[in-house]
Amino acid sequence: MRYSQLFPKAKREAPKGAVTANHKLLVRAGFIDQLMAGSWTLLPMGWRVVTKINTIIREELDAIGCQEMLMPLMHPKEIWNETGRWESAAEVMYQLKDSRKKEFALSFTHEEIVMDLARKHVTSYRDLPLAVYHFSTKFRNETRPQGGILRGREFLMKDLYSLHASEADLVAFYEKVSEAYLQIFKRIGFDIYVTEAAGGVFTEGHTREFQVLAEVGEDTILIKPGTHEAYNKEIFAGEETKFEARRAIEVGNIFPFGDKKYAEKMGGYFRDKDGVKKLMHFASYGIGTTRVMGAVVEVYHDDKGIIWPESVAPYQVHLVTLENQEPGSRKQGEKVYTLLSGAGIEVLYDETQRSAGEKFADADLIGIPVRLVVSDKTRDRVEWKNRDEEGTEILEVDEVIRRLV
RNA sequence: CGGAGUGUGGCGCAGCGGUAGCGCACUCGGUUUGGGACCGAGGGGUCGUGAGUUCGAAUCUCACCACUCCGACCA
Numbered sequence: 001m002r003y004s005q006l007f008p009k010a011k012r013e014a015p016k017g018a019v020t021a022n023h024k025l026l027v028r029a030g031f032i033d034q035l036m037a038g039s040w041t042l043l044p045m046g047w048r049v050v051t052k053i054n055t056i057i058r059e060e061l062d063a064i065g066c067q068e069m070l071m072p073l074m075h076p077k078e079i080w081n082e083t084g085r086w087e088s089a090a091e092v093m094y095q096l097k098d099s100r101k102k103e104f105a106l107s108f109t110h111e112e113i114v115m116d117l118a119r120k121h122v123t124s125y126r127d128l129p130l131a132v133y134h135f136s137t138k139f140r141n142e143t144r145p146q147g148g149i150l151r152g153r154e155f156l157m158k159d160l161y162s163l164h165a166s167e168a169d170l171v172a173f174y175e176k177v178s179e180a181y182l183q184i185f186k187r188i189g190f191d192i193y194v195t196e197a198a199g200g201v202f203t204e205g206h207t208r209e210f211q212v213l214a215e216v217g218e219d220t221i222l223i224k225p226g227t228h229e230a231y232n233k234e235i236f237a238g239e240e241t242k243f244e245a246r247r248a249i250e251v252g253n254i255f256p257f258g259d260k261k262y263a264e265k266m267g268g269y270f271r272d273k274d275g276v277k278k279l280m281h282f283a284s285y286g287i288g289t290t291r292v293m294g295a296v297v298e299v300y301h302d303d304k305g306i307i308w309p310e311s312v313a314p315y316q317v318h319l320v321t322l323e324n325q326e327p328g329s330r331k332q333g334e335k336v337y338t339l340l341s342g343a344g345i346e347v348l349y350d351e352t353q354r355s356a357g358e359k360f361a362d363a364d365l366i367g368i369p370v371r372l373v374v375s376d377k378t379r380d381r382v383e384w385k386n387r388d389e390e391g392t393e394i395l396e397v398d399e400v401i402r403r404l405v
Numbered sequence: 406c407g408g409a410g411u412g413u414g415g416c417g418c419a420g421c422g423g424u425a426g427c428g429c430a431c432u433c434g435g436u437u438u439g440g441g442a443c444c445g446a447g448g449g450g451u452c453g454u455g456a457g458u459u460c461g462a463a464u465c466u467c468a469c470c471a472c473u474c475c476g477a478c479c480a
Contacts, residue, residue: 012429012441013417017473037472092479109480143406143478253480286480323438357440375439
């Protein structure tokens, strides 16, 4: 991608009133744009990051047998009445009417929709277990969106739902997803603390949350010093003084529902091996993918900008040319860009005729892990600098390609 | 929803009774080129919205709207 064509360009100043790092840096660097409170456009580079996060999630979920699909975002009131959530979740749910007064909800989750699919398509224990997921927009009527992209009224989430013939099977799968989540977050670059917490409008039982330490986090977790044993302060009943209280961002959670909360209310039955009609056991599992992007920025940044982990960086390298008057060296940037792109490397290529200082400042702000510079100094070679280190080295183009593929 | 703050060119801000200005960005010309260069010439604003006070309102009053932060709430 040529920087001259990239939409939009990095900004020199942070938006008014921005406090959190993710808000200031993602907006300045051109990853997101705010439409209204809690509502953001994912600009091309922001979308690239979210796509990479989604790909990691997809790979790990598919590996444990989950199937991706896509469900509608506008739901009829009737299906929400089946579980009583049209009333009980009315505060978080956007409810609307069409011109003929028919009532709808904008999706804030999909338990009812999945249970409806299951009761229509699952008839035998042979159809179970079943795990389906999708990536979609969630709408939540937050009274106060805040923290940049960390809490919005409209955001992207991966939600996974599993259905089982027995509680034992559900518990086993629940642990499997929990492990997959740890693997996902490890690949993204998070040091995760797993906590038990209250389930809100989702379930009366406790849920498991995946927390990333960050000062701007809305949750307080209690950590046993020197370990990853942690509890959400909301439900903690022990002696708090023995624990260290830290702020954290909840990037994922998993809810075991059993067979009462949804299956019983909605008639989610199947015929078991013994010929008996039984209720399906149900669980759901969420990861807020746009929140994950914000949390990455909270964890990985310095005073100059973002420092993306390789796994979710919008591009692998940021190639910068420094303009000069020597005709021969001007072409070097184009040549390196062509060679790297040809090798399948994702390159953001800053070929603009701006000052070195401005181009370097933008590179630091955008935060691609590797910066390559081509100039008179490097001649037919390339200068390599890691975003999170000070030093540089001059390399042959072949060596650069070898390191990146 | 309670409390606090802020709304002035694309962005960040100053102006706070006498008809709008700065920096950045943008356009054109020229000079520069390893850490946010410089010179010259330009374009761009119903001062959040509405009512009021006044000879006169960006500026004062009231209402409303929007955004940000704190709290309550919250997968």
